[in-house]
Amino acid sequence: MTDKQRLIDADKLIKQLQDNRDLFAEDKVGSPSYNMGRVDSYHTMITWINNGHFDPDPPQQPNIQPGDRVVSISKPGLGTGVVVDPEKENLYKFTDRTWVRFGNDDLPLHSRTSDLELIQNQGEEV
Numbered sequence: 001m002t003d004k005q006r007l008i009d010a011d012k013l014i015k016q017l018q019d020n021r022d023l024f025a026e027d028k029v030g031s032p033s034y035n036m037g038r039v040d041s042y043h044t045m046i047t048w049i050n051n052g053h054f055d056p057d058p059p060q061q062p063n064i065q066p067g068d069r070v071v072s073i074s075k076p077g078l079g080t081g082v083v084v085d086p087e088k089e090n091l092y093k094f095t096d097r098t099w100v101r102f103g104n105d106d107l108p109l110h111s112r113t114s115d116l117e118l119i120q121n122q123g124e125e126v
C-alpha cells in the first residue's frame with residue numbers, strides 16, 4: 001500500500017452506485033430478496049458518501065507552541081511573529097486560531113493556525 005492518499009471523484013462513484021442500484025431494483029436478475037439486499041447496500045454507500053464519511057482527513061497542522069517563531073502564509077507582510085500563550089496574556093482561546101505577536105507590535109493578533117508556518121532555526125528540526 002502506498003503512503004499517497006488516493007482521491008476519487010465522489011460524483012462519478014455515486015452515479016455508478018445509483019446505476020447499479022437501479023439495475024437491481026428492476027428485479028431483472030436474481031431473486032427479489034437478493035436484489036433488495038443489493039439495493040439497500042448501494043443506497044447505504046450513496047448515503048455515506050453524501051454525508052462525507054469517506055472524505056479525506058484534513059491536513060495535519062504543525063504542533064505550534066507558545067514561543068515558536070512563525071510567519072503568516074496569507075499575509076507575508078506581517079513579517080515574523082512569536083506565538084503567545086493565551087492564558088498568560090489573558091486572551092480568548094480559539095480552537096482553530098493562534099495568537100501571534102508580529103514584529104514589534106504590543107498587541108497580539110489571532111491568525112488561523114493552518115495559515116501559520118513554523119520558522120526553522122539552523123540546526124532545529126520542525
